[in-house]
Amino acid sequence: MTAQNLPSEPEFEQAYKELASTLENSTLFQKKPEYRKALQVVSVPERIVQFRVVWEDDAGNVQINRGFRVQFNSALGPYKGGLRFHPSVNLSILKFLGFEQIFKNALTGLNMGGGKGGSDFDPKGKSDNEIRRFCVAFMTELCKHIGQDTDVPAGDIGVTGREVGFMFGQYKKIRNQWEGVLTGKGGSWGGSLIRPEATGYGVVYYTEHMIKYASGGKESFAGKRVAISGSGNVAQYAALKVIELGGSVVSLSDSQGSLIINGEEGSFTEEEINQIAAIKVERKQISELASTAAFSSKFKYIPGARPWTNITGRIDVALPSATQNEVSGEEAKALIAAGCKFIAEGSNMGSTQEAIDVFEAHREANKGGEAIWYAPGKAANAGGVAVSGLEMAQNSARINWTREEVDNRLKNIMEDCFKNGLATAQEYVTPAEGSLPSLVAGSNIAGFTKVAEAMKDHGDWW
Ligand code: NDP
Numbered sequence: 001m002t003a004q005n006l007p008s009e010p011e012f013e014q015a016y017k018e019l020a021s022t023l024e025n026s027t028l029f030q031k032k033p034e035y036r037k038a039l040q041v042v043s044v045p046e047r048i049v050q051f052r053v054v055w056e057d058d059a060g061n062v063q064i065n066r067g068f069r070v071q072f073n074s075a076l077g078p079y080k081g082g083l084r085f086h087p088s089v090n091l092s093i094l095k096f097l098g099f100e101q102i103f104k105n106a107l108t109g110l111n112m113g114g115g116k117g118g119s120d121f122d123p124k125g126k127s128d129n130e131i132r133r134f135c136v137a138f139m140t141e142l143c144k145h146i147g148q149d150t151d152v153p154a155g156d157i158g159v160t161g162r163e164v165g166f167m168f169g170q171y172k173k174i175r176n177q178w179e180g181v182l183t184g185k186g187g188s189w190g191g192s193l194i195r196p197e198a199t200g201y202g203v204v205y206y207t208e209h210m211i212k213y214a215s216g217g218k219e220s221f222a223g224k225r226v227a228i229s230g231s232g233n234v235a236q237y238a239a240l241k242v243i244e245l246g247g248s249v250v251s252l253s254d255s256q257g258s259l260i261i262n263g264e265e266g267s268f269t270e271e272e273i274n275q276i277a278a279i280k281v282e283r284k285q286i287s288e289l290a291s292t293a294a295f296s297s298k299f300k301y302i303p304g305a306r307p308w309t310n311i312t313g314r315i316d317v318a319l320p321s322a323t324q325n326e327v328s329g330e331e332a333k334a335l336i337a338a339g340c341k342f343i344a345e346g347s348n349m350g351s352t353q354e355a356i357d358v359f360e361a362h363r364e365a366n367k368g369g370e371a372i373w374y375a376p377g378k379a380a381n382a383g384g385v386a387v388s389g390l391e392m393a394q395n396s397a398r399i400n401w402t403r404e405e406v407d408n409r410l411k412n413i414m415e416d417c418f419k420n421g422l423a424t425a426q427e428y429v430t431p432a433e434g435s436l437p438s439l440v441a442g443s444n445i446a447g448f449t450k451v452a453e454a455m456k457d458h459g460d461w462w
Helices: 010-024 036-044 091-107 128-142 161-175 195-214 233-245 270-281 329-337 355-362 383-397 402-427 440-459
Strands: 047-056 064-074 079-085 115-119 151-155 224-226 248-254 258-263 301-302 315-320 342-344 374-375
Touching: 010 091, 010 301, 010 342, 010 355, 010 440, 036 315, 036 374, 036 440, 047 079, 047 091, 047 128, 064 079, 064 091, 064 128, 079 091, 079 355, 091 115, 091 402, 115 128, 115 151, 128 161, 128 224, 151 161, 151 383, 195 233, 195 315, 195 342, 195 374, 195 383, 195 402, 224 233, 233 270, 233 315, 248 270, 329 374, 355 374, 374 440, 383 402, 402 440
Parallel strands: 079 115, 079 151, 224 248, 224 315, 315 342, 342 374
Antiparallel strands: 047 064, 064 115, 248 258, 258 301
């Protein structure tokens, strides 16, 4: 990547370096030196759309936000990736997310390119009417640049089924077309069953393959203590699936603090997770529940902190599921010290590079402890976009699959994604004696080579 005359884009540069370093440290470029050129080409978005979003708040004031869509790569299919509404949104964050999305989508085995978009609009504290007016204004411009065969956005942080509905309605009005232009739609109007659950369930399905492989088929989620961050879409459904599979969920969090089980026993229950989900629909903080008698007797609430270093007792599995860079190098060491053997990211780029380095340095069982296994978001959280891909297929065929059908397809996709990363790591990275294969290197190489080959066929590089 040539960085001359370009503004600093820390998150994008981090995501690029993470991918590039794993390709460099494998035998890929020795076997196929021409892929260095492909890496240069794939790191520049095909197109970026930036626009003004002007809307009216409840007091009649003019409000202005920035809208973006990064159409990063269309080698494998229409651009595909979520929309994020959060005050921190900027081009660096959307380019990192779009870049990750290219390779994640490739790992699903479905025909989807990579993109990401959103706005610096903050949905917190806004009325439903304000959210509707914002979504309408946002889609009034975005609708000129997307379509079911061009670019198919979905939700991400701050964008739930409600926002998808408002945006879909505006697209339909302006374009006079009912088409599968967004995924994560409502069930009665083209949404797929299991789409809301897909990312969280998918992370857990993926992690279960890690646990089974590393234990020679002897272990599963049953009896495991699982630390989760976040309390939004991904965290909620990951937590529910962990409980269903017999594990204990010992933490959840939000942008204001962490809610953690008191002591070394116990788990969040399904009802408690449903209560958290209900307050999140109202865009409230978990601190509100933490102060109630039922929660304060069972949990400790730690304001302003992430869960990783605040859990009492053993941690077996960590599923970061809130936002990027939410596990630091020091926190990675603390997780390992607490016994954590499996880390799988529900969030995109949940771990800093320092944290990844700590996890990756512990893949060898004989290094004074048990082996630690890390799965990057682009593999572990691919279930969400995979079911979005299944939603596109159902929309195109004008049919609806059952929950069971979609869930089985999701399970198969997560299994293939795990096995693909594993086999590719075994092919391109020589592991140290007794070491588990690097899922980060394997997944990066598998996703990258698939996209690079398609781009070569299209004449994008030569
Ligand atoms: P939600 O908006 O539903 O939830 C986000 C959660 O993370 C909330 O608990 C939020 O807290 C917390 N959070 C947001 N920003 C920060 C921050 N800066 N610091 C600490 N906590 C924060 O989003 P999702 O659950 O959909 O997304 C979570 C992660 O998963 C993101 O990284 C997203 O890109 C990734 N992802 C999501 C997919 C999906 O299908 N939804 C698919 C693949 C990846 P609060 O409530 O206080 O805002």
